Amino acid sequence: MPDFDFRYLLLGGLAIALLIAAFTDIRRRQIDNWLNGAIAACAPLYWWAAGLALWPDVAWQVGMAVATLAVLAVLFALRAMGGGDVKLLTALALWIEPFWFVRLLVIMALLGGVLTLALGAWHVARRNKNKLAIPYGVAISSAALWVLAVQFLPSFQSGAAVGGAG
Numbered sequence: 001m002p003d004f005d006f007r008y009l010l011l012g013g014l015a016i017a018l019l020i021a022a023f024t025d026i027r028r029r030q031i032d033n034w035l036n037g038a039i040a041a042c043a044p045l046y047w048w049a050a051g052l053a054l055w056p057d058v059a060w061q062v063g064m065a066v067a068t069l070a071v072l073a074v075l076f077a078l079r080a081m082g083g084g085d086v087k088l089l090t091a092l093a094l095w096i097e098p099f100w101f102v103r104l105l106v107i108m109a110l111l112g113g114v115l116t117l118a119l120g121a122w123h124v125a126r127r128n129k130n131k132l133a134i135p136y137g138v139a140i141s142s143a144a145l146w147v148l149a150v151q152f153l154p155s156f157q158s159g160a161a162v163g164g165a166g
Contacts, residue, residue, distance in 0.1 A: 006049045007046065007049040007050050010046045010049055011046075011148060011152060013042065014039065014042070014046075014144075014148070015145060015148060017035055018140075018144050019141065020035060021035055021036075021088055021141050022135075022140075022142070024137070025084070025136070025137030025138060026135045026138060029133045030084055031084030031085065031087070031088050031137045033084075033087070035088075036087040036088050036090075037091075039088070039092065039094075040087075040090070040091040043061070043091070043094035047061065057097075060097070060098055061093065061098075062094070064094075064098050064101055065090050065091075067093075068089055072085075072086040072089060072090065081136070084137065085136045085140060088137060088140055089105075092104065092140070096144070096151075104144055105143075107143035108139050108140050108142075108143035111138075111139040111142050111143055112134070112136055112140075115134060115135075115136070115138060115139050116134050119132060119134055
């Protein structure tokens with residue numbers, strides 16, 4: 001198995017990519033294909049560094065990504081979700097194990113709802129007549145960063161255990 005520190009280097013790179021995705025979505029309402037592609041392309045390096053077995057570990061990751069793409073492609077076709085958001089979530093499904101990915105989706109939905117309400121109120125307060133565009137990459141990236149922190153940072157793990165015990 002490779003050096004354990006390499007896995008954290010990859011996770012740090014993922015965290016930086018998530019911050020870039022959030023900021024570009026805020027600025028341009030777009031998450032670039034090169035960024036989503038880089039996240040997806042680095043997943044096999046992470047699998048190797050984490051010591052995942054091809055069966056069933058990597059198969060679960062790929063299966064989750066395929067399922068994510070299938071479901072979100074329908075939402076994209078219905079114009080309920082942007083293409084960059086679909087690709088970002090699909091790429092993240094390659095990195096995050098299914099149990100944690102479901103948590104990511106729940107947290108993303110909650111954060112996305114709060115973001116939508118806040119931006120909607122701001123939109124109405126400014127009496128803006130244009131269509132409201134929500135930078136959902138912010139909710140996706142925030143949820144993914146939370147999952148990574150809880151899953152891999154010791155200080156978050158102990159806090160989550162204490163918070164979950166009550």
